[in-house]
Amino acid sequence: LFSGPADFIWAAESTRSLPPMKMLEIAFAGRSNVGKSSLVNALTGRKTLARTSHTPGRTQQLNFFDVNGRFTLVDMPGYGFAAVAKNKVEAWTDLIHDYLRGRSNLARVFVLVDARHGLKDIDNAVMDTLDKSAVSYQVVLTKTDEVKKADLPGRVEATRAALARRPAAYPEIAVTSSRSGAGVPELRAAIAQLLAE
Numbered sequence: 001l002f003s004g005p006a007d008f009i010w011a012a013e014s015t016r017s018l019p020p021m022k023m024l025e026i027a028f029a030g031r032s033n034v035g036k037s038s039l040v041n042a043l044t045g046r047k048t049l050a051r052t053s054h055t056p057g058r059t060q061q062l063n064f065f066d067v068n069g070r071f072t073l074v075d076m077p078g079y080g081f082a083a084v085a086k087n088k089v090e091a092w093t094d095l096i097h098d099y100l101r102g103r104s105n106l107a108r109v110f111v112l113v114d115a116r117h118g119l120k121d122i123d124n125a126v127m128d129t130l131d132k133s134a135v136s137y138q139v140v141l142t143k144t145d146e147v148k149k150a151d152l153p154g155r156v157e158a159t160r161a162a163l164a165r166r167p168a169a170y171p172e173i174a175v176t177s178s179r180s181g182a183g184v185p186e187l188r189a190a191i192a193q194l195l196a197e
């Protein structure tokens, strides 16, 4: 599934310019610096896939990648960067809301959460948006190599308890590190499973 090329196909700054709904889409979202580019690159085995600029306040856009003609990987703009003005946050919400509305080929949104920090208000606000749009999402803990082994089960359990109240959250939490590679094969398998459904 992931062993061939993943090609950048489309960038959309507004929902007027979304690509056609050809294949199933799987989207990745998370706070700026959560490790999204690293994880996407680890998943696809390509260093150049997520060509995200790290300039805060850059134009918000959705980037679409064709993964071997099997599915479209959607890189959502990072949110919650402290230096980004409130109107940028609103622009993010508007773009994402518009994108989620009627995107019937969107199979799942992976919501990346830094294992060291856990769920933040902004993550919950994003999941509220996903709930409203009835889009299924799954939390992925990132950078677990930075958490003491003994602390990790507690972090996962706390996240699970917080998610239990949400209507559209997929119950399983992916526990990953793109640095050590932990959880990456499992995440690939989860994507393969979604495509097979």
Ligand code: GDP
Residues within 6 Å of the ligand: 030, 031, 032, 033, 034, 035, 036, 037, 038, 039, 052, 078, 142, 143, 144, 145, 146, 176, 177, 178, 179, 180
């Ligand atoms: P993005 O802004 O969400 O795309 O995040 P990046 O992938 O660019 O990563 C942000 C920072 O976190 C970089 O300095 C990465 O080296 C670091 N990082 C990413 N993934 C991991 C990880 O699994 N473990 C550790 N320790 N650091 C990571």
